[in-house]
Amino acid sequence: MTEVFGKGHHLHLIDGSAFIFRAYHALPPLTRRSDGLPIGAVAGFCNMLWKYLQDGKGSDQPTHAAVIFDHSSKTFRNDIYPLYKANRPEAPEDLRPQFPLTREATRAFNIACIETEGYEADDIIAALSCKARDAGGRVTIISSDKDLMQLVGNGVGMLDPIKGKDIGPDEVREKFGVGPERVVDVQALAGDAVDNVPGAPGIGIKTAAQLIQEYGDLETLLERASEIKQPKRRQTLIDNAEQIRISKRLVQLDCDTPLEYGLETLELRDPDADALIEFLNRMEFRTLTTRVADRYGAEAPAVVAEKPASASVAFELPPIAxxxxxxxxxxxxxxxxxxxxxxxxxxxxxxxxxxxxxxxxxxxxxxxxxxxxxxxxxxxxxxxEGAVGDLFGGxxxxxxxxxxxxxxxxxxxxxxxxxxxxxxxxxxxxxxxxxxxxxxxxxxxxxxxxxxxxxxxxxxxxxxxxxxxxxxxxxxxxxxxxxxxxxxxxxxxxxxxxxxxxxxxxxxxxxxxxxxxxxxxxxxRVATAYETLERPMVPVLAQMEMAGIRIDADHLRRMSSAFSQKMAALEEEIHGLAGGPFNVGSPKQLGEILFDRMGLQGGKQGKTGAYSTGADVLEDLAAEGHDLPARVLDWRGISKLKSTYTDALPLHVNPETGRVHTSYSITGAQTGRLASTDPNLQNIPVRTDEGRRIREAFVAGTGMRIVSLDYSQIELRILAHVASIPALKQAFRDGIDIHAMTASQMFGVPVEGMDPMVRRRAKAINFGVIYGISGFGLARNLRIPRAEAQAFIDTYFERFPEIRAYMDRTVAEAKQDGFVRTLFGRRIKTPGINQNGPAAGGARRAAINAPIQGAAADIIRRAMIRMPEAIRDLPAKMLLQVHDELVFEVEEGAVDALIAAAKGVMENAAEPAVKLDVPLIVDAGIGANWAEAH
Incomplete structure (x- = not known):
């Protein structure tokens, strides 16, 4: 006879909908071999349930459990507010057929599976939690959904399944600034952009929490809104009182949701091994089927489904044992x-x-x-294990x-x-x-x-x-x-x-x-790219990394000391501008000073209630003539150089070689660019005095010189080729200043005697177009009105219509194929290219840029792969690759020979695979250190 749920019982409520979406995004779009049915989310969901059943919570095991699902997108909240969750996109097409399979999986694991039409999973969880709590039992909600935190307390807790972290009243207060009993009030004020809960415009979580703390509850706050001293906030609450009350009804979970199940029916039992194995086998989850069979002492049946011709040969192999x-x-x-x-x-x-x-x-x-x-x-x-060591303590x-x-x-x-x-x-x-x-x-x-x-x-x-x-x-x-x-x-x-x-x-x-x-x-059709651009890079990079590069640690230590003094002076200046001391490195404190104390415009609060104080925000404020954000930008720049380079680089010196050995990731960027780590030597600023001084610390050995060889405007040259732009191609062939030529074409001014500012604008547009820059982005870069920046871009496309044609063609191919290719066959996937919304713009820009940046990366890879043979007989080593630049160390007497050999390799790296319509030009520099050479 089933025992009535009560004191001593522990109910686990699993947020099934969250599990499904987490599984869907964590795993690839797998399909069932026999019929092509999408099963990726089902596979992940089953693995999560299996892990849950195996791991449990130690001695704190549940006695009862249920998995709760959303029944459909429309609920009673849509009757309250028709735009509720209106911004949410439709479920992906390949996920929809997996929803019923996850319910079937839950039942196969012998766990109660609950959903109710017209109600969200959160409401069912609320109703079950309240009912279990009132019956004297305990509840753990397995979810990280912030909306469920209003239920925490009085025997109800949460467990974040991703972080494995318990969420109690203290954690709720840390997130919302109030206890669980007032979470709904804070959410009603702050709103929720994801669920399209309107809230009070301009009020974030932090401000909402402060208001609720001060006035006790939402209704009291709205009744006494006229007492609020800040005019803008007072008017916002008065004008939007009804909207805020509606928002509270939207975020308030319904503990009276009708339940068809009694708590006693949720008692947790072991799965029926045969039924579970039958389901897993039908889904063709071979590994999990074997694990379940081993766990329950059953025999795992063979997967007999026919394998389509296109399926992976990996599945022909026996399971790993x-x-x-x-x-x-x-x-x-x-x-x-x-x-x-x-x-x-x-x-x-x-x-x-x-x-x-x-x-x-x-x-x-x-x-x-x-x-x-x-x-x-x-x-x-x-x-x-536990050895005390030999005679010498080892x-x-x-x-x-x-x-x-x-x-x-x-x-x-x-x-x-x-x-x-x-x-x-x-x-x-x-x-x-x-x-x-x-x-x-x-x-x-x-x-x-x-x-x-x-x-x-x-x-x-x-x-x-x-x-x-x-x-x-x-x-x-x-x-x-x-x-x-x-x-x-x-x-x-x-x-x-x-x-x-x-x-x-x-x-x-x-x-x-x-x-x-x-x-x-x-x-x-990626074998050529793998064989010519990926695999041969391994020995080349291994050789470079093991060679390493010398640094002058004393030079860096002197720079660190100077940076400390400069930061201290800047801090003193910043404190004076702010009207008092604060932690300059604290974005939260800085935001409060800029937008609360100083009342500057443009403050935006995030979900935590803190103001955004990123570089873009401070740059905009500095451009408006405000000194404080300008000085903070200076302080941040010096602080980053100090912590990342002058302080850190000496710590990376290898005690055996006396050199710094970076590591290059071949797969660090989807376009083929290499990524330098531990330490990162690719992001040292090259155009600032401080950056050049840091490069002075990278020095040649005794009797050696540093040589830098750098491609000149390689991405613009590739653009001229792939977009087939006659004017740009001819300019590159003739060795004309490409930025001056562009300015002349766009603005109708002669190249001779051109205003440097006009050339600078053309340069910003030339490089910006490669990255799909918008009018807003160009306006920020040039510090000009957005309308003027957009006019520049429009004029650019009028003068060079081939670029627009290339962009449209590339995006169309990406939408059709799901990827783009470089000139050398590298394939770069373009996820999100067919989606709508804000992400679509980024996907489109990435698709346009990938063939250009990817081809540039391919060319320098091809050069690097050929380089060891070309310089084999020279007393020289290739040490670094920094985007379009290669850095060498060579004996003084062989500098000219190295430059001739390396330039020849780099300038002809595209051939014979591709014959470019424009020449590749490489600039060479020589010095005792990297700064002198570049």
């Missing part, structure tokens, strides 16, 4: 694996290390995979490991064998780790770069995400092994048996991803 992995502890076993690798001619390789910096990290182990289910881990640097090596020197000697022939293909996921890291130990790994393939070639612009390319998207497999989390926070340990401290499951899985996942991506490269 970590129990099959081998731990290589002796020479005989390693010799067997080396022989197998040589015989098969292909192996997936992954290294485990003591850290993320491959220039200082130590090798802990190597994992290998030669096929599905055939993976091994070779531990080399693990230490015994850690004690864990038992069952080969000597590293001997193991690497056995691996060296096969890892360097040109007949054996080595596959890795971000293999540049592994190549550098092994290169420091004397192993030159080649030839290589990289699954991260394959994914990038296929899916640039679509999603990220990390292993865990790729495994879930394309293999339906969830990898062991590194946090499961090493923990986090103060309790975190190094990988060397992880027991070998646990490390083997994690490491060998990485190798097997890499092998499977390669098996999945390799055939797609040709089918989807």
């Amino acid at each position: 970590r129990s099959h992995y081998v731990i290589i502890r002796d020479e005989a076993t390693l010799a067997e694996w080396v022989a197998e690798i040589a015989a098969k001619g292909v192996v997936a390789v992954d290294t485990e290390t003591t850290g993320l910096d491959e220039m200082v990290a130590d090798l802990v182990g190597v994992s290998l995979c030669t096929g599905p289910g055939r993976a091994a881990y070779l531990p080399l640097g693990h230490v015994s 850690p004690v090596a864990a038992e069952g490991q080969m000597p590293m020197e001997r193991a690497l000697a056995m691996l060296k022939p096969v890892l360097e064998d040109p007949a054996v293909l080595k596959i890795g996921q971000n293999i540049k890291y592994d190549c550098k780790i092994l290169a420091r130990l004397g192993l030159n790994v080649a030839p290589i393939e990289d699954t991260m770069l394959m994914s990038y070639a296929l899916n640039a612009g679509d999603h990220n390319h990390g292993m865990d995400e790729l495994a879930e998207r394309y293999l339906g497999h969830v990898c062991v989390s590194i946090k499961e092994l090493i923990g986090s926070g103060k309790a975190q340990i190094g990988f060397a401290q992880v027991p070998v048996e646990k490390a083997a499951e994690y490491a060998a899985e990485d190798a097997e996942v890499t092998w499977r991803l390669w098996h999945h991506f390799r055939p797609r490269l040709g089918r989807e």
Whole structure:
């Protein structure tokens, strides 16, 4: 007999609608193999439910549970306010057929599934919460929805499933500035743009909370609105009182929502294993089917659905089983694996290390995979857990490991064998780790770069995400092994048996991803881009990064000291302008001073109630003649240079090499541009005195010189070619100042004796058009009225109609294909190009710019790939790539030879793949440091 719900019972209410949308956006648009039915959201939803059932809440387990769904978009609130949620777009077309499947999934997991016509899921959650609380039980709402926070307290709590964080009354006060009992009043005043709740114009969360705190509740506030001293706020409340009351009815959850279920029917029970396995098998979720079968001791049925011809070969493979992995502890076993690798001619390789910096990290182990289910881990640097150390105080090596020197000697022939293909996921890291130990790994393939070639612009390319998207497999989390926070340990401290499951899985996942991506490269016409622009970059960048560049740490320390003094002087000036001291680095305090104390116009409050004080806001205020925001911009600029460069760069000096070694991400930007990290050497300002002084700290070694070679206006040259603009092409051929020529064409003024300001405007338009600049953006850049800026752009398109034609053509192709291509075959996805609303403009601008910026990135990549061979016999090294610039270090006597060789490579990098209609020009500079050379 079912027990009546009451004291001692604990009800979990899961926000099912939020789970669905989170799953939909977190996973790719997967389809069922047998019939093409969209199932991505269903797959994610099922994984969430399974994780929920397995993890629970420790000793705080629920006794009852239900998943709550929205029934439809129209509810009783639309009768109160017809525009309620009017701004929300329709659910994506491929998501709609998945809604009923998520309900079916909930029932298959044997969890109550509840929805009520005319009411939102939040109302059902409110009604169940109130009913359970009144019955003496406890409630946990599993959701991060702020609207549900009005229910918190008196036995009702929330759990944010994304952050794993409990939400109680204190957390509600932190977010809204009031307790849960007054959340509705604050929301009624602040409104909600997402749900189209009007609220009171100009009043944000912070102001709303202050008003409610002062007057006690919303109705009292509205009745006493005439007492408010601030005229604008007083009038807003008086004029919009009825609208505010309507808003409160919209945000107030309905605890009287009719319920068809008694609480006792929500008792949590184990799933019926057969029913759950049948549903998962029908959905063709192989990995989860296997997990459920293993959990309940049942047999997982085979997926017998026919595979369409276009489906991925990855799904032909058996599921990943970590129990099959081998731990290589002796020479005989390693010799067997080396022989197998040589015989098969292909192996997936992954290294485990003591850290993320491959220039200082130590090798802990190597994992290998030669096929599905055939993976091994070779531990080399693990230490015994709780070991007290040897006679010299060092850690004690864990038992069952080969000597590293001997193991690497056995691996060296096969890892360097040109007949054996080595596959890795971000293999540049592994190549550098092994290169420091004397192993030159080649030839290589990289699954991260394959994914990038296929899916640039679509999603990220990390292993865990790729495994879930394309293999339906969830990898062991590194946090499961090493923990986090103060309790975190190094990988060397992880027991070998646990490390083997994690490491060998990485190798097997890499092998499977390669098996999945390799055939797609040709089918989807990106093989050439991968083979000529992605894969060859790995050894080039590894060599550059390992070379590093010298810095003058004393110079940087002197700059830091000078920056500190300058910041102190600016702070004193700022405090004087503000009428008193405050934390200049606090956006919140700055906003209050600018817009409350000083009463400047243009203040905009965000959801937290704080004013926006971003660079664009301060630049607008400074342009109006206000000194305080101008000085704050100066302070911020100096502060950023100090913290990012003059303070930080000396800390990045490698103690062994005495140099700074940046790391380049090949997949850092969807257009093909490289991204520099740890430290980022690509964003040092080049046009400011401070930026040039920082570049002075990058110095050549003794007897060496720094040489900088930089493409001149490469993106404008590509635009002239792809848009086929006769005037621009001829100007580039003739070596004419392109910005002066543009100004002459637009404004009808002669090139000779041109006003520099006129040329500056033409330059801003030339570069702005490449990025799809708007009249508003150009007006901000040039500090001119918006109408004047728009007139400039209109004139530009009149003079160069080919550019407009190129833009229209490119956008049309992007809308049709879902991607654009560069001149060299790089494919860049254009998500959102067919959507409406504010995001559409950004997607359109990105589509227009991608072929141009992407082609420029491709050209410098092609140059970099050819460069090592071109300068092989010179005493020179390529050290840095900064957008359109390459930086070298060369012996003084070979400077001219280097410039001749490198310029030749760079200026002819497009050929023979593409014959440009305009010449590529490279400018060269020489100096004792980077600033002198550039």
